[in-house]
Amino acid sequence: QEAAKYEKKVMVLDFVTPTPRGNSWGLGGTCVNVGCIPKKLMHQAALLGQALQDSRKFGWQFTEEVKHNWMTMTESIQNYIGSLNWGYRVALRDTKVTYENAYGEFVGPHTIKTTNKRGIEKLYTAERFLIATGERPRYLGIPGDKEYCISSDDLFSLPYCPGKTLVVGASYVALECAGFLAGLGLDVTVMVRSILLRGFDQDMANKIGEYMEEHGVNFIREFVPIKVEQIEEGTPGILKVTAKSTTGNQIIEGEYNTVLLAIGRDPCTRKIGLDKVGVNINEKTGKIPVNDEEQTNVPYIYAVGDILQDKLELTPVAIQAGRLLVRRLYAGATTKCDYVNVPTTVFTPLEYGACGYSEETAVEKFGEENIEVYHNHFWPLEWTVPSRDNNKCYAKIICNIQDNERVIGFHVLGPNAGEVTQGFAAAIKCGMTKEQLDSTVGIHPVCAEV
């Protein structure tokens, strides 16, 4: 859309290869269809369940029995997503961007072949190409995984309540999904191979796990599934999962209605003909290395988003990178995407917002004696009356002593962590120091003032 502003002739190819369960969706990519948007809405549904409980303590009265209807929620969410898909179609049309719902692959220099749902092929040429095909969930490669398990690609439009669920994985996808499923009243177990939230501050990751355990999510640690079998057909049916310990020979079995795999995502770069045009990819991961101007090794081919090597898999980063790239190509701009101090939030039942270094990485980079960590537990005012979770919320900032106690890491665990973290990220961008933080007056009473 940015390129079209500069009166360039632009075409977008979008195609969703159906999931092993046959699931597909419209224009907009992962975020809109099977990522951020439906995830946050289901998280909100779970939070509202908690709000219902709290409200009794604040004087609201209604019947004891409160139940959740999966179909009502999913239908509302899918309707909203449908409106977004439609919105994108309209926006592309209005900006005169040609859109084709077809699978694209390179066949030669500057040439791409498209194949639509009905198998009809066309060829197109372009001066420049931008690859932004993103990723899809990875499967385990064990018997029964593709036949019986689902992934996040299927969860958000599942036409029946998932029931008793086993979530395999310890990524933020796994924890966020496990979190809201439990919040909606379902029996949830998370099977973790080793640590939670690899790559995130481990102190915070453990607190998130603890909170979830205290709130009814079961964890099976240091096990991996080796086989999934179907015991009973149905929507949902009953599945039997066999798992092996990672530390010994112990084998366990369990029965679940649904098995949700969230063990990672793989880039969609292997079958788009990159070899035909000579674009290098990392053979092991499938990701595409680019320079700091998002250019691949082939000068007229660029890439943005989740498929990039060593970059963050986040929607706002992809959007920013894409826009700035186009401005550099067509508007004479020079600004490059700033990948440093990108804030993020994990929408687990107890939300976690972060910007900058984790404690481990800060210690590694600067040395333990050169960093100072300030931290605090806090109790959101709204949780006092319903007597919820005293001393679970937590905030910490990591400062670089040698650089005027500049804040290099910000971490907060609590409600509305995303809203809280955003402004702090802006402040960190401005080089905020501990002294400036101390001299800023708090808004009272909010969580962020801590």
Next chain:
Amino acid sequence: GKNEYDLLVIGGGSGGLACAKEAAQFGRKVAVLDYVEPSPQGTTWGLGGTCVNVGCIPKKLMHQAALLGSALKDAQHYGWKISQPVHHTWSVMAQAVQNYVKSLNWGHRVQLQDKKVKYFNMKGSFSDPHTVRGLTKAGKETIVTADNIVIATGGRPKYPTNIAGALEYGITSDDLFWLKESPGKTLTPFVFNVSLECAGFLTGIGLDTTVMMRSIPLRGFDQAQMASLVTEHMESYGTKFLKRCFPTKVEKLKSNRLQVTWKNTDLNTEETDSFDTVMWAVGRAPDTKSLNLEAVGVKTNAETGKIVVDASEATSVPHIYAVGDITEGRPELTPTAIAAGKLLAQRLFGQSSELMDYDNVPTTVFTPLEYGCVGLSEEAAVQCHGSDNIEVYHAYYKPLEFTVAERDATQCYMKMVCLREREQRILGLHFIGPNAGEVIQGFALGIKCGATYPQLMKTIGIHPTCAEEVTKLHITKRSGLDATVTGC
């Protein structure tokens, strides 16, 4: 020295307690006098001051109760099945809130004890610059002397003076939070943030609420849009507004209800209606009457009655200081009082020279749709720099959570006021929407660091949140373009 204490603090509220506790950290001998004169309706409370007892804390909790009412409605769109009818019981909420406040009173008592600060539940008045006479409720007298004295007695709600029946039959925020029974159909005349916030949560818990205003809402806040967006939302939320009206008298009916008569300045008519409760919110007056400031010569502002202080919180009398709502020209906010109190103690006893910075203090009005802001309003920026030298970026947005809940987001709005010249420093940020306080806090820090528009644009957004829209502001008012944000 010859004085009994190093520091005597008169007033155990946000500013006073912060100052006392900080001074005690330096190993000083500290005493606190706290006394609550009952309201005309007879309401009184424990240690902690306005914020804890009749301000921020109970206000936010009742606001939360109202928000939970909305959450109950939203929840049904998200698949939760709740059988109707749903209703709210005031006494359950009030008791829960009051119990929590009492636990805070207790907590403060314990903290003072732990830090070895002497606490007197007495009303203080000056005998001389180092001597204060303390009087208990029973009339017992104690004389306290100190090297340094800090006045932090805060303020109390004003009653209108020229309206018959106002004092006898009306209540104020001092009473509202301690009511054992529901206030029922309520009228809140005049409009400061207090009355809007109270009217907001009363509406939210299902009570028939009317706000009466003579002229503009939220005096002192950004008028260009923010104040009217807030009140517009409240109107669509169910709060009734009687605009350009002012009350002339309040009478008690045989049924014990109240008959209020008012003048409608638009139609030039007199109108009347009956209510269960009339809650005045006409501003607050500094609590200096009983201090006997004349005896020691502490100067107050002739118009407001507040104590005049310099940048170091010193009054016109050496060794006598003042912090918090009682001081002239300072924002009436708990965090500024706390910060000022702490810094004062650090300067007096801790070899610090750091003064309190009152610039760019962020704040939030907790109306049903919250309004958070930091820095200059648009009017103030124009007045200060001229409209040619400022650029206002703005956007109407829709919180994701409102979509499925089918909630109206017409008033969800944000604007950033910047200097137009090269650097484009941010002068003010205004945000209306859910969790406004949480959103604004971090940006307030940025503004403290001198944040500029380009720096904010370089900051990547967190998705999906409302706050990320701040980092995407790009439509200017000057351009006249439609500022509605669309999609992802």
